[in-house]
Amino acid sequence: MGEEKNSACLSSKMVQLKGDMQKVCTRSYIVSAISNRQDQKDVLDRLLRNQQDIGNVIEPYYGEAAGNKLAGLLREHILIAGKIVAAAKAGNQADVKKLDADWHKNADDIARFLSAANPNWQFKALQDMLYTHLQLITELVLDCIKGDWKAYIAVIDKNEIHMIHLADILTEGTVKQFPEKF
Structure with a gap:
């Protein structure tokens, strides 16, 4: 018998896609960078x-070029975040402000592409979801720099839930666009 598909039942392919979409973590890098590990x-x-792994997740649905384009936009997101961490750690607010503008432009590019x-x-x-993510990561960085570990942990929890929600939106949209693949 084939897999039944309805709103209450996820196929194994849907479950796999949801899991793949949820694999995102910047927390380890923030801690390493701020702590000079x-x-x-x-x-x-x-x-x-x-x-690139995330880009590869969309490749079967949108093609190799789209997967690579998304991976490039996401790499830019991470590289800007790294620069923001360094500038914030150094107390260079002018660079933080400029990089934050670049980060929001990158979020716009990601939302536009998707x-x-x-x-x-x-x-x-998507833009709202990405901007919320940027705000949460900013809070995470600032809490880590200040050593406010209770706030840091609370933001980790908020961001994890937020990113799972974003992954769910992306998964549901993919399933709606390509129901024959699920």
Whole structure:
């Protein structure tokens, strides 16, 4: 018997896509960078590899060029975040402000790219989700710099829930656009 598909039942392919979409983590890099840990470069390399992994997740649906384009936009997101961490740690507010503007432009580029690829992904909804993510990561960095670990942990929890929600939106939109693949 084939897999039944209805709103209350997820196929194994849907479950796999949801899991793949949820694999995102910048927390380890922030801690390494702020603490000047020796694993900083290795953690950043792994985090950047995650961005290609995410691009690879959409490749079966949108093609190799789209997967690589998304991976590039996500790598830019991580690299800007790394620069923001360094500037914030150094107390260089002018650079933080400029980099934050670059980060929001990158978020706009990601939202624009995704909304153009799938009519189920609305630009404004994605932009709002990404801007919230940027705000949460900013709070995470500032709490880590201040050593406010209770606030830091609370923001980790908020961001994890937020990113799972974003992954769910992307998964649901993909399933709606390509129901024959699920």
